Amino acid sequence: MLGVVEDRQVDSLQPTPDGEARRVASSNQSIDADRASDVRNSDRHISDVLQPTPKPQHPHVVFARDLTKTYGKQLAVDGIAFEVSRGETFGLLGPNGAGKSTTMRMIACRTPPTSGDLFVEGLDVHSRGREIRSLIGVVPQDNNLDPDLNVLKNLIIYASYYRIPKKKAAERADELLHFIGMSGRADSRIDELSGGMKRRLMIARALLHEPRILVLDEPTTGLDPQVRQEIWQKLEELRRVGGVTIILSTHYMDEAEKLCERLVVIDRGKILASGTPHELVLSKVSRYALEVRDVGDLPLLPSTHGITGVRRNNAHFYFAAEAEMLTPLMREYEGRRPMIRLSNLEDVFLQLVSDEAESPAVVDEP
DSSP states (O other): OTTOOOOOOOOTTSOOOHHHHHHHHHHHHHHHHHHHHHHHHHHHHHHHHHOOOOOOOOSOSEEEEEEEEEETTEEEEEEEEEEEOTTOEEEEEOOTTSSHHHHHHHHTTSSOOSEEEEEETTEETTTOHHHHHHHEEEEOSSOOOOTTSBHHHHHHHHHHHTTOOHHHHHHHHHHHHHHTTOGGGTTOBGGGSOHHHHHHHHHHHHTTTOOSEEEEESTTTTOOHHHHHHHHHHHHHHHHHHOOEEEEEESOHHHHHHHOSEEEEEETTEEEEEEOHHHHHHHHSOSEEEEEOOOTTOOOOOOBTTBEEEEETTEEEEEESSHHHHGGGGGGGTTSOOEEEEOOHHHHHHHHSOOSOOOOOOOOOO
């Protein structure tokens, strides 16, 4: 990541004359100052590329109250309420069909709410959709790049939809291709790109008009772990250096835990919990977990003071504030492989989300 400056120190075991020590110390300070300056200049350069155009600020980037969406008799989003603060990465975490994508489409003014209030940058989605769309960059879940155009032309043509002058569009495209590490693939056809490259290109395309908000629907679905890490790094760089507010939906626990400063857990159109990942873990489960797989017909041990237990499929999970509280339970599972670990967002998710059969997924309006 950018912004890391290595420490440079004189080897304390190597004897050095006083004058030489002063010269070495002075040299090291100069090197450190130069390196720090280089990093700051690099951050400023990236910031120039990514920084949205300054405009009037509002208390919340997104403000929703009693937000509801129905399709016929199907209730997709059921009176939810949340706010998104400026410059944060905010997540909607939930299973397929939970209402995440529908909520994202309403924020991006791609489908109208049935009822309730939804404001983006202080603008009402019911009446100010065109203005809101100019402030938002959208990265849909499915690849919709034009296969008949090369990488660069995909960006140039898309820029024309926002009436960006050709010269500026070309400059902006070059800057963003450099940012996503694809400067050498400008002339490549879309079908020559890997899944990760296509995803990065879609993010670059969404940034062409310098949006203040980036909305991503399941940004790393179907990508291998290394590519997912690369995407996460670029998104964090956008938030940290560019000041872009990021709103993403995901069903990946690790993605939500690594990227999101705050999130809501949503299922069947309702918000079940909200907070930082750390807050959710401490409030909904507990700091430590004892996990035992392949328990067969073994009964779940009764809960005791400070310890809660739950059975999930063919596994037992126990939660407590201290690891030492869980250690005695391990003796009850001899011959198996009990493991004490830190609780995580997956524990919270499984605790909150219903185990009942999911309702049929809602198909959004085209």
